[in-house]
Amino acid sequence: KQEVTQIPAALSVPEGENLVLNCSFTDSAIYNLQWFRQDPGKGLTSLLLIQSSQREQTSGRLNASLDKSSGRSTLYIAASQPGDSATYLCAGVLDRGGSYIPTFGRGTSLIVHP
Amino acid sequence: GAVVSQHPSWVICKSGTSVKIECRSLDFQATTMFWYRQFPKQSLMLMATSNEGSKATYEQGVEKDKFLINHASLTLSTLTVTSAHPEDSSFYICSAVKGGSEAFFGQGTRLTVV
Numbered sequence: 001k002q003e004v005t006q007i008p009a010a011l012s013v014p015e016g017e018n019l020v021l022n023c024s025f026t027d028s029a030i031y032n033l034q035w036f037r038q039d040p041g042k043g044l045t046s047l048l049l050i051q052s053s054q055r056e057q058t059s060g061r062l063n064a065s066l067d068k069s070s071g072r073s074t075l076y077i078a079a080s081q082p083g084d085s086a087t088y089l090c091a092g093v094l095d096r097g098g099s100y101i102p103t104f105g106r107g108t109s110l111i112v113h114p
Numbered sequence: 115g116a117v118v119s120q121h122p123s124w125v126i127c128k129s130g131t132s133v134k135i136e137c138r139s140l141d142f143q144a145t146t147m148f149w150y151r152q153f154p155k156q157s158l159m160l161m162a163t164s165n166e167g168s169k170a171t172y173e174q175g176v177e178k179d180k181f182l183i184n185h186a187s188l189t190l191s192t193l194t195v196t197s198a199h200p201e202d203s204s205f206y207i208c209s210a211v212k213g214g215s216e217a218f219f220g221q222g223t224r225l226t227v228v
Contacts, residue, residue: 043222106157
């Protein structure tokens, strides 16, 4: 069964730190991988989408990389701020027997304290 | 980028009533849509795959008679929670796949059954 795993499950850091959130998937036959942010009680906000042909994407203080061979993606957050506090989810469009289905990790809950 | 609209964003209903959630792809046709459910502090779990013009494929443990899915057109899928009970209170989100592999997500619907 295709799975997406996120490590760590929770993270609490002081403001200003650079952070790395990890996402791993069990099958290198991935079409794309997307990182989301979810605030408590809210919906998903798309942060970055990496196609399988790409190695990384950047948006502001966020940088996401994709390594298909190792089945890993990382989300790098530079100079973290309290406003970055949220749950970060990765979702990979994985091949499930010929059907390509977006599959979510369990998320990393991030708290950035002043 | 492509847009997926989900409506309503939140709904409160009485126990025993039915609630319909709509998922529309606004600027592309989606032959396949996915419905997810998120319990508090849990990840988004796939409930079913909705295919235009045919019956939905439900994941193991999801009651098809309780969660009715209709994908009547290439731009609209609906999820109806029938005879809702408090344990059905959750966050529901849909995804529409463009071009066979690129997934776009609705903002989600928070259902509260009282």
